[in-house]
Amino acid sequence: MESEDTIIALAALAQSTRLDVFRLLVKYEPDGLAAGDIARALAVPQNTMSSHLSVLSRAGLVSAQRVSRSIVYRAELGRLQGVVLFMLRDCCDGRPEICGPLIEDLTPCCQPRPKGRADV
Structure with missing residues (x-):
């Protein structure tokens, strides 16, 4: 992007x-x-x-x-993903000490839901 x-x-x-x-x-x-x-x-x-x-x-x-x-x-x-990846790659410049915490913050919100379990 x-x-x-x-x-x-x-x-x-x-x-x-x-x-x-x-x-x-x-x-x-x-x-x-x-x-x-x-x-x-x-x-x-x-x-x-x-x-x-x-x-x-x-x-x-x-x-x-x-x-x-x-x-x-x-x-x-896919477009949103492209924007976010561009920002992470461009701004973090491949430096894990910058990107790591950002990715960790995103991970808990994006876990797949267990199958067969109804939403409450």
């Missing part, structure tokens, strides 16, 4: 509604969520939501697919 791509992605997420949209879409992976449902969930007018979704789409952070009469949006987790 290039610096310019990272700047565009971070700029797209640097607005509260767009960050909320992305976070909501991550929760609905892998199925995604229709544009109208996103707008309702976040109490944002549909025309305003359309603008936010366009910015996220241009940044490569969401993708859209027409399903019947709806447009379903999905978070592009």
Whole structure:
């Protein structure tokens, strides 16, 4: 990933509604969520939501697919991974004393859930 791509992605997420949209879409992976449902969930007018979704789409952070009469949006987790990896690799410059604590902080939140166990 290039610096310019990272700047565009971070700029797209640097607005509260767009960050909320992305976070909501991550929760609905892998199925995604229709544009109208996103707008309702976040109490944002549909025309305003359309603008936010366009910015996220241009940044490569969401993708859209027409399903019947709806447009379903999905978070592009690969793009987020690219941004995070770029930041870690570029900023840490391969120095484990810098990267190590960051990766340790991420590890507990990203453990897979045990199979066969219902969420409470």
